[in-house]
Amino acid sequence: DIQMTQSPSSLSASAGDRVTITCQASQDITDYLNWYQQKPGKVPKLLIYDASNVEIGVPSRFSGSGSGTDFTLTISSLQPEDIATYYCQQYENPSFTFGPGTKVDIK
Amino acid sequence: EVQLVESGGGLVRPGGSLRLSCATSGFTFTWFWMTWVRQAPGQGLEWVANIKQDGSEKYYVDSVKGRFTITRDNAKDSLHLQMNSLRVEDTAVYYCARVVRSGVLDYWGQGTLVAVSS
Numbered sequence: 001d002i003q004m005t006q007s008p009s010s011l012s013a014s015a016g017d018r019v020t021i022t023c024q025a026s027q028d029i030t031d032y033l034n035w036y037q038q039k040p041g042k043v044p045k046l047l048i049y050d051a052s053n054v055e056i057g058v059p060s061r062f063s064g065s066g067s068g069t070d071f072t073l074t075i076s077s078l079q080p081e082d083i084a085t086y087y088c089q090q091y092e093n094p095s096f097t098f099g100p101g102t103k104v105d106i107k
Numbered sequence: 108e109v110q111l112v113e114s115g116g117g118l119v120r121p122g123g124s125l126r127l128s129c130a131t132s133g134f135t136f137t138w139f140w141m142t143w144v145r146q147a148p149g150q151g152l153e154w155v156a157n158i159k160q161d162g163s164e165k166y167y168v169d170s171v172k173g174r175f176t177i178t179r180d181n182a183k184d185s186l187h188l189q190m191n192s193l194r195v196e197d198t199a200v201y202y203c204a205r206v207v208r209s210g211v212l213d214y215w216g217q218g219t220l221v222a223v224s225s
Contacts, residue, residue, distance in 0.1 A: 001169070034211050036152075043202065043218065044144075044152060049211040087152050091210020094166045096142070096154040 002026050002090055004099035012105040019075040021102045023088035028068050032092045035064055035073045038101075039084045047086075048073065080106055109133040109214045111203050116219030123193050123223070129186040129203030129216055136184040137161075140206035143177060143188050145199035146218075153199075156188065157206065171197075193223045 003026040013019050023033065031051040036044040046055045048064035051071055061076040075082055083106055088099040115127040129141070143155040156177040157166045165177050176189040186203050200218040207213050 032210060036212070038152075043215045044212075045215075046211065046213050049208065049213075055213070085151075089152075089154075089210075089212070094157060094164070095168065096157070096210060098144075098152040098154060101151040 001095070002029065002092060002097050004088055004090055004097050006086075006088060006099040006102050008102060009100065010103040010105070012107050013078050014107045015078055015080060017078045019078050019082075019104060021073045021086055021104075023066075023071040023073070023099050025069045025071075025090055025092075027092075029090045029092035031067050032090055033064075033066065033071050034089045034091070035062075036087045036089065037082075037084045038087065044087065075104075078104070078106065082106075109205070111205065111214060111216035113201065113203055113216045113219035116201065116221045118222045118224065119193055120225055121193060121195055121223055124189070124191045125193065125221060127188040127190065127201055127203075127219060127221070131184045131186065131203075131205075134205070134214075136179075137181050140209075141177075141179060141186045142204050142206050142212060143186075144202045144204055144212070144215075145197075145221075146202070147196075147199040150199075155201070158186070190221070193221075195223050197221060198223045 033051045035048040038044040052064045085101045142157045158177045174192045178187045202218045204212040205214045
């Protein structure tokens with residue numbers, strides 16, 4: 001089974017800061033990697049698919065990169081409404097795996 | 108408008124059973140794989156099961172194999188999860204989601220809470 005790790009597990013940054021979250025797969029998943037945002041008490045929302053494609057309607061400050069085993073989600077300028085937990089998810093095989101999540105707070 | 112609405116959650120004793128349903132609308136159900144994802148209280152997301160468009164392929168996370176069964180009714184545009192031999196650790200909000208591009212979960216339901224407790 002493919003295992004996913006994320007770092008950091010949590011972070012606190014100031015509004016306007018550049019924020020980077022990393023996700024690592026236990027084996028090569030090419031670009032079969034998605035990112036989701038889950039705000040407190042809400043349903044997860046798709047942000048990025050296939051490692052670097054921004055879902056329609058997602059603000060341009062969100063971007064994704066990487067391939068193989070190492071991936072990055074970047075928020076170019078953190079906004080108060082970005083307070084959430086962010087999850088990566090792989091789909092290299094018919095079963096999926098989510099990362100443990102990264103909780104993002106505003107200082 | 109794409110909509111997914113889960114139902115069937117509730118409180119059940121360990122060893123008991125529940126059947127979750129996900130009613131869908133706003134898209135051609137038969138075109139898409141579907142999936143169940145769960146989230147234990149205060150915890151992260153965990154994929155549970157997938158089912159192919161015609162129901163011919165199904166995949167499960169190891170922890171539910173042999174206990175849970177994913178099915179779909181293409182005539183009624185609905186997805187189901189039969190959960191047997193429930194354990195305390197199955198307590199979670201269960202979400203159904205639509206799958207696109209082989210593994211992208213683009214629409215999610217609001218979730219239904221399953222609580223397993225004596």
